[in-house]
Amino acid sequence: MDGRLSLGEIGERGVIKEIRSMFGYSFDDDDCAAIEYGDMLMLLTTDSINRQSHIPDGVAPAAIGRFLAAVNLSDIAAMGGKPLYFMTALELERDTRIRWVREFETGMKEVLDRYGVKLAGGDTKEGHDLSLAGFAVGEVGKNRVLRRRNCRKGDVIYVTGTVGKNAAAYYMWKKSKGRKWARCMLDVEPRIKEGLFLSGMGATSAIDLSDGLFASVKQLSEASGTGISLDYSKLPIDMAAVCAAESCGVDLMHIACEVGGEYELLVGVPKARAAKLEKEAERRGMALTRIGIARGKGCTIETDKGAEEITSNGYEHFSDTG
Amino acid sequence: MDGRLSLGEIGERGVIKEIRSMFGYSFDDDDCAAIEYGDMLMLLTTDSINRQSHIPDGVAPAAIGRFLAAVNLSDIAAMGGKPLYFMTALELERDTRIRWVREFETGMKEVLDRYGVKLAGGDTKEGHDLSLAGFAVGEVGKNRVLRRRNCRKGDVIYVTGTVGKNAAAYYMWKKSKGRKWARCMLDVEPRIKEGLFLSGMGATSAIDLSDGLFASVKQLSEASGTGISLDYSKLPIDMAAVCAAESCGVDLMHIACEVGGEYELLVGVPKARAAKLEKEAERRGMALTRIGIARGKGCTIETDKGAEEITSNGYEHFSDTG
Numbered sequence: 001m002d003g004r005l006s007l008g009e010i011g012e013r014g015v016i017k018e019i020r021s022m023f024g025y026s027f028d029d030d031d032c033a034a035i036e037y038g039d040m041l042m043l044l045t046t047d048s049i050n051r052q053s054h055i056p057d058g059v060a061p062a063a064i065g066r067f068l069a070a071v072n073l074s075d076i077a078a079m080g081g082k083p084l085y086f087m088t089a090l091e092l093e094r095d096t097r098i099r100w101v102r103e104f105e106t107g108m109k110e111v112l113d114r115y116g117v118k119l120a121g122g123d124t125k126e127g128h129d130l131s132l133a134g135f136a137v138g139e140v141g142k143n144r145v146l147r148r149r150n151c152r153k154g155d156v157i158y159v160t161g162t163v164g165k166n167a168a169a170y171y172m173w174k175k176s177k178g179r180k181w182a183r184c185m186l187d188v189e190p191r192i193k194e195g196l197f198l199s200g201m202g203a204t205s206a207i208d209l210s211d212g213l214f215a216s217v218k219q220l221s222e223a224s225g226t227g228i229s230l231d232y233s234k235l236p237i238d239m240a241a242v243c244a245a246e247s248c249g250v251d252l253m254h255i256a257c258e259v260g261g262e263y264e265l266l267v268g269v270p271k272a273r274a275a276k277l278e279k280e281a282e283r284r285g286m287a288l289t290r291i292g293i294a295r296g297k298g299c300t301i302e303t304d305k306g307a308e309e310i311t312s313n314g315y316e317h318f319s320d321t322g
Numbered sequence: 323m324d325g326r327l328s329l330g331e332i333g334e335r336g337v338i339k340e341i342r343s344m345f346g347y348s349f350d351d352d353d354c355a356a357i358e359y360g361d362m363l364m365l366l367t368t369d370s371i372n373r374q375s376h377i378p379d380g381v382a383p384a385a386i387g388r389f390l391a392a393v394n395l396s397d398i399a400a401m402g403g404k405p406l407y408f409m410t411a412l413e414l415e416r417d418t419r420i421r422w423v424r425e426f427e428t429g430m431k432e433v434l435d436r437y438g439v440k441l442a443g444g445d446t447k448e449g450h451d452l453s454l455a456g457f458a459v460g461e462v463g464k465n466r467v468l469r470r471r472n473c474r475k476g477d478v479i480y481v482t483g484t485v486g487k488n489a490a491a492y493y494m495w496k497k498s499k500g501r502k503w504a505r506c507m508l509d510v511e512p513r514i515k516e517g518l519f520l521s522g523m524g525a526t527s528a529i530d531l532s533d534g535l536f537a538s539v540k541q542l543s544e545a546s547g548t549g550i551s552l553d554y555s556k557l558p559i560d561m562a563a564v565c566a567a568e569s570c571g572v573d574l575m576h577i578a579c580e581v582g583g584e585y586e587l588l589v590g591v592p593k594a595r596a597a598k599l600e601k602e603a604e605r606r607g608m609a610l611t612r613i614g615i616a617r618g619k620g621c622t623i624e625t626d627k628g629a630e631e632i633t634s635n636g637y638e639h640f641s642d643t644g
Contacts, residue, residue, distance in 0.1 A: 003420050003424060006417050007414055007420065018424065032443075035442065044459065048413060050449045053448050089457075098337070109344065125372060128373070
């Protein structure tokens with residue numbers, strides 16, 4: 001690759017590919033690194049947010065704290081793991097008020113406490129802008145780990161919760177700049193309970209929707225080598241997405257499937273285990289919807305107009321194409 | 323604490339204290355978090371750098387990559403540990419060239435390879451400024467870990483390498499803005515070999531000099547409850563510090579003892595083990611200098627003019643007092 005190309009020209013996935021190629025060993029295509037220790041895998045992940053890319057003006061510091069914890073724990077959830085420890089590297093401006101820090105930490109702690117995760121320390125530095133990195137450590141049994149590459153032809157494809165809710169907030173916020181929409185954009189729940197349940201019930205594979213449903217479907221398909229077909233009529237599209245599509249004049253499928261910033265799980269489950277899984281999920285009141293199947297090659301979505309190929313790559317940093 | 327106070331007013335250590343007080347459990351005063359697993363401790367640490375605080379203009383990307391890896395591994399070294407895995411959360415500007423990323427990663431890899439550390443993954447995001455967080459995982463035997471609180475009255479105090487070298491580069495750079503000085507400022511080696519050797523030889527405690535020698539002495543003293551007396555005439559002051567003090571008209575003791583950005587280890591060793599340790603260090607050609615002793619209360623330094631109390635707190639983010 002031409003070294004003069006800018007990150008804006010090659011995009012986030014291009015940069016990651018370039019970095020990986022330099023290290024002379026392979027990286028798994030997963031939400032976390034998984035390292036053997038005893039009969040467990042230690043899960044390591046990092047996710048950072050900054051004002052420019054992630055934090056709309058006027059959003060409360062507690063919401064930012066919850067978001068930073070949630071996006072990191074979501075990576076553990078996508079491996080079927082249990083999160084254990086969390087660290088932060090915070091770059092804050094000098095004129096930040098201590099009240100801001102308190103509210104931010106309170107929000108972060110709320111999410112960590114909910115999942116029994118302990119803050120193990122961190123680093124605080126002075127910076128020009130708000131830039132917040134989180135690091136999470138978790139664990140999962142070797143025979144329970146959910147990996148993208150393990151999705152198999154015939155697997156039933158599920159999604160937790162609803163799709164399009166955060167994307168709806170994004171479009172409403174773009175239109176009105178209202179603070180409540182800013183808060184809703186960052187309002188995500190890491191699907192830890194769901195990930196643990198799914199890995200316990202014999203799911204093969206999972207990925208979170210952080211880059212959008214279509215992007216996640218493509219990534220799961222590419223890592224595993226099986227095609228995936230979705231049924232649009234089955235998608236649990238959030239009512240908010242329907243409202244936002246109408247209110248903002250934006251295509252509903254775009255809002256539901258092509259915008260990042262959502263943290264539900266996309267999951268593959270062997271067909272033989274699907275019925276039992278659905279029954280047990282229902283018994284627990286866990287929102288889990290069958291939206292497709294792993295089959296053939298490539299990724300498609302069935303609509304009224306027939307099957308369409310999924311081409312969107314979803315949100316990508318440095319890129320204008322997201 | 324009044325929530326309206328800014329970070330500029332309370333300083334980095336004030337922020338950290340405030341955050342810790344919110345979590346309802348105690349944090350060890352160490353360079354890493356140490357978590358039990360089997361008969362080992364897992365070491366977790368994070369350190370971030372950004373353009374505003376750490377990276378002088380014109381410094382080569384490879385030097386930045388080496389620095390990011392080194393400052394994180396240094397925390398593992400200060401616990402007597404072996405580093406195993408490294409992750410990064412990089413916030414880069416959109417117009418960054420891929421060549422820049424390659425050179426940065428090459429520098430980082432150079433340091434990681436030297437200590438057998440594997441890159442376990444990372445995150446790359448678009449940001450307004452260069453902001454680079456590292457996250458290192460290591461391990462150490464439970465009975466070998468070096469903790470600040472374990473320094474005991476009577477321990478001999480050592481320092482690895484020399485002091486004042488990076489501080490000298492900082493003053494020369496301030497004067498001339500020359501690129502070679504910028505590079506020297508960031509030229510640090512994590513003392514992994516030394517940390518492993520010292521913990522194997524029965525040292526009690528260690529801390530790196532990232533905030534400057536005096537600040538580290540005070541932190542070791544506060545965590546352990548013993549006073550520490552240094553002998554100024556024994557300090558292994560780098561020749562470069564002597565040159566810079568003269569060339570820039572700055573007090574030599576300030577350069578050698580009060581400026582951060584150095585990554586040698588300050589170590590406490592029980593007196594009964596000191597002779598054997600020194601002999602073995604000499605045999606290995608390892609630079610290790612006896613500079614003081616743990617005794618009494620408070621921290622002092624003996625000079626020609628008698629004993630002075632150590633009052634400097636060293637470099638502190640958000641603060642003008644460093």
